[in-house]
Amino acid sequence: MRKILNLDGSIAKNTEEPIIPNDELLHWYEIMVQIRTLDTKGIRLQRQGRVGFHIFTTGQEGHIGIAAALGSDDWVYPAYREHGAALLRGLPLEDIIHHLFANDLDTQKGRRLPGLFGEKNINFVNPSAPIGTQIVQAAGTAYASKYKKDGNVVAVFFGDGATSSNDFHSGMNFGAVFKTPTLFVCMNNQWAISVPLHQQTAAEKIVDKAIGYGIHGIQVDGNDILAMYQVAKEAVERARNGEGPTFIEALTYRLGPHTSSDDPSRYREDSDVENWKNKDPIVRFKKYLIKKGILTEDQDKEMWDHYDNLINELIDQASKRPLPSIETMFDDVYETLPWHLKEQLEEVKKYSNR
Numbered sequence: 001m002r003k004i005l006n007l008d009g010s011i012a013k014n015t016e017e018p019i020i021p022n023d024e025l026l027h028w029y030e031i032m033v034q035i036r037t038l039d040t041k042g043i044r045l046q047r048q049g050r051v052g053f054h055i056f057t058t059g060q061e062g063h064i065g066i067a068a069a070l071g072s073d074d075w076v077y078p079a080y081r082e083h084g085a086a087l088l089r090g091l092p093l094e095d096i097i098h099h100l101f102a103n104d105l106d107t108q109k110g111r112r113l114p115g116l117f118g119e120k121n122i123n124f125v126n127p128s129a130p131i132g133t134q135i136v137q138a139a140g141t142a143y144a145s146k147y148k149k150d151g152n153v154v155a156v157f158f159g160d161g162a163t164s165s166n167d168f169h170s171g172m173n174f175g176a177v178f179k180t181p182t183l184f185v186c187m188n189n190q191w192a193i194s195v196p197l198h199q200q201t202a203a204e205k206i207v208d209k210a211i212g213y214g215i216h217g218i219q220v221d222g223n224d225i226l227a228m229y230q231v232a233k234e235a236v237e238r239a240r241n242g243e244g245p246t247f248i249e250a251l252t253y254r255l256g257p258h259t260s261s262d263d264p265s266r267y268r269e270d271s272d273v274e275n276w277k278n279k280d281p282i283v284r285f286k287k288y289l290i291k292k293g294i295l296t297e298d299q300d301k302e303m304w305d306h307y308d309n310l311i312n313e314l315i316d317q318a319s320k321r322p323l324p325s326i327e328t329m330f331d332d333v334y335e336t337l338p339w340h341l342k343e344q345l346e347e348v349k350k351y352s353n354r
């Protein structure tokens, strides 16, 4: 398993520390802070009945390292815990909050389960709720890139549970046979809602599945952002060189509930969670930044306070916005609205004040 950072933030023996500019490292950290803060606020909003649903990224912030290895023209097919990748690719933080409230500024027009968003201008594709569907879509998009010779690569994120889907097989096999420039990134957080990994697969390691497809596979410490960046960078290089896809198994842990609709105390031990809290990707990266002299404890506290206040403000603003106009319900599906929908639109306008 590839690992660069020890738990105390030092560099593991016999490993190569990636050379990354300090401001970039700090930016990655800042995004980690933003998404962790979003989680603490998001669940409170849901419990207060102000938003319908919240999905957590807590513990899986290491995925930002994968996103950091991609170029702006590359594609990301997220599962639903990759908010950090979207922010790194330039999604404004307030967009996620308007989306949570499904208000008139929600770019998804209130149609998506909160947390399952996409954004066209950053090549961050809307996930579909059925598990694993993004895997075939990503393999197809990568094939299109290869066909067009545009040099782009596609990173697709999915969970350990998704490796049991038909689409996992179809996508991996297609990618392997046609040597598509794809990074198949399995965020193995050990659980698929209440199903533990050992009930998901009889394989010793998920990464072993790469062998059956005939593609390069690598297991990485998913809570080590530097290792995540390094394996992704290598995979991107292989993909751009025409060497085909890479299967990356990122070992991580879902520190929170599956979603705001879940109670993990019904099916897992607190001691397991506590053990994984010691491997928190944010704490480990912070220790590294402090050791390197890029961050001080005071600056760190300031950063958390800053995002706490900023996100409160953004929540306040987003919560005061109206809902999307009822007419938007008819947008985006047809280039020209068919007559029966035009009729329905006129009718609905009579009864709605939105």
Ligand SMILES: Cc1ncc(C[n+]2csc(CCOP(=O)(O)OP(=O)(O)O)c2C)c(N)n1
Residues within 6 Å of the ligand: 079, 081, 129, 130, 131, 158, 159, 160, 161, 162, 163, 189, 191, 192, 193, 254, 258
């Ligand atoms: C085809 C399908 N089956 C079941 C579900 C219900 N479901 C939603 S999330 C989930 C677990 C997915 O686990 P995993 O792929 O490990 O991702 P994680 O939530 O752990 O990040 C399930 C079973 C679904 N959305 N789609």
Ligand SMILES: [Mg+2]
Residues within 6 Å of the ligand: 159, 160, 161, 187, 188, 189, 190, 191, 192, 193
């Ligand atoms: Mg999982």
